[in-house]
Amino acid sequence: MQKVELIATATFGLEAVVAQEVRALGYEDVKVDNGKVTFTAGISAIPRANLWLRTADRVRLKMGEFRATTFDELFEKTKALPWSDWLPENATFPVEGKSVKSTLFSVPDCQAIVKKAVVESLKKTYKRDWFEEQGPMYKIEVALLKDVATLTIDTSGPGLHKRGYRGLIGAAPLKETMAAAMILLSRWKPDRVLMDPFCGSGTIPIEAALIGQNIAPGMNREFVSESWPNIPKTVWRQARAETHDLARYDQKLEIIGTDIDDEILRVARRNAAEAGVEDQIHFQRMDVRDVRTKRKYGYLICNPPYGERLGDWKQVARLYRDMGEVFSALDTWSFYVLTSDEQFEKHFGRTASKKRKLYNGNIKVDYYQFFGPKPPRPAVVVPDA
Structure with missing residues (x-):
């Protein structure tokens, strides 16, 4: 079975609770960091984690992680990742980003460079110069922390706190x-x-x-990765x-x-x-x-x-x-x-x-x-x- 590396993002202070939930699903290769829990599992973990995790914010597919202190490094190392393994020819792939304590502090520039790098990577596989982006959604995130870039694709869509039952809320809602x-x-x-x-x-x-x-x-809601081929x-x-x-x-x-x-x-x-x-x-x-x-x-x-x-x-x-x-x-x-x-x-x-x-x-x-x-x-x- 194909193995994937997933990141369950977590509110600060809840990482250990999320990790316990991940282990309860039967996944043992678990690493806990600030704001996230990383684990490796078969592809079935994508639907199972989205459906079952009660305390995680969302589930991200980890594409790669590397050090980047220049825009050239960010471009080349992003381009080298296997994007066509996941993104079909008609994929819609917006890029969002964040940067904390990193040399590359301009988030808009990092997003633009990652977008360009992904396009260049896909060109090699699909032999075309233009992608219309009218198909399934693959929202990419570039997260820079202390000059280490982590590239992920969101598998959840709306945050996991949106169970689907709460149409109306009070003045000070609790997630x-x-x-x-x-x-x-x-x-x-x-x-x-x-x-x-x-x-x-x-x-x-x-x-x-x-x-x-x-x-x-997550039993009564849908997830963005359900549309992924x-x-x-x-x-x-x-x-x-x-x-x-x-x-x-x-x-x-x-x-x-x-x-x-x-x-x-x-x-x-x-x-x-x-x-x-x-x-x-x-x-x-x-x-x-x-x-x-x-x-x-x-x-x-x-x-x-x-x-x-x-x-x-x-x-x-x-x-x-x-x-x-x-x-x-x-x-x-x-x-x-x-x-x-x-x-x-x-x-x-x-x-x-x-x-x-x-x-x-x-x-x-x-x-x-x-x-x-x-x-x-x-x-x-x-x-x-």
Whole structure:
């Protein structure tokens, strides 16, 4: 089987989570770097990674990597890569770029040179001087970091956070990939109750339901590489069939989403229906200060308002103090809170068991994790002799 080198791009702080997902798909040749996870696998990994990765931003096909400090170097080394192995004669191939701490700092110039080099490479194979670019999309990226150029082709299209279920969102949306990461980092299990008291448009409860029933996040969307002639249609069909075979639709879940806004709850219910998990989530209008439950050993996972985002700092600090008082009554629960407030623990009145630095969009945040007690093991019944 043809081997390919793929890069799953990741939000800063989530690289290890993405790597764990890649390994869970059965791929072992995994390398973790800032903002990306690189792995080598068969061509079937392109559809499988796109369909299954919950926390990656997108999946890129790596064409080559080399040092380049001059435009001549960039041109010649790009031209030498096997572009015709992937780009058909009618391919559409725009070039985007970025440059960080590199001699070649002009991104527009780098993009133009890479475009010219790819054209020159294709001319050799297809024996023509002009390419109309009316066929499948192969978006090329040239990324320069400390004078090392990495050339990739995007296999995803719209970012992987676009699952297809969220037509309408709230004022401060949480990306689906971040919501999934919060759940995976909590190590929540489907047999435990999960609550989000700031559910907004429902992203955390919906992602939890998808995880709980092992529903592939990309099951109901399309990817740009599905139109590539290089990947047999049978490979895509097999990958999609696998998502249906592995889904656990009969897994019962207890997931609760609450919010104070009736309108946004209507949006949440609509989004859950689009995702096919509306029967697994109970949405309810409730202020966080009124949260009560008799359930034991649950998980409370939330993305509450930040002062810089949805209100002033004094209001948010008071909200966090109220959260601390309310949550203290849930003494057998575990709490997971994403916020940019570095004084959160002080307001909440409790030191986190663990915290992790992340980025929610371009906002630096911490993921505060408060571990509750483990539920008691079921008693072992010894039969009479």
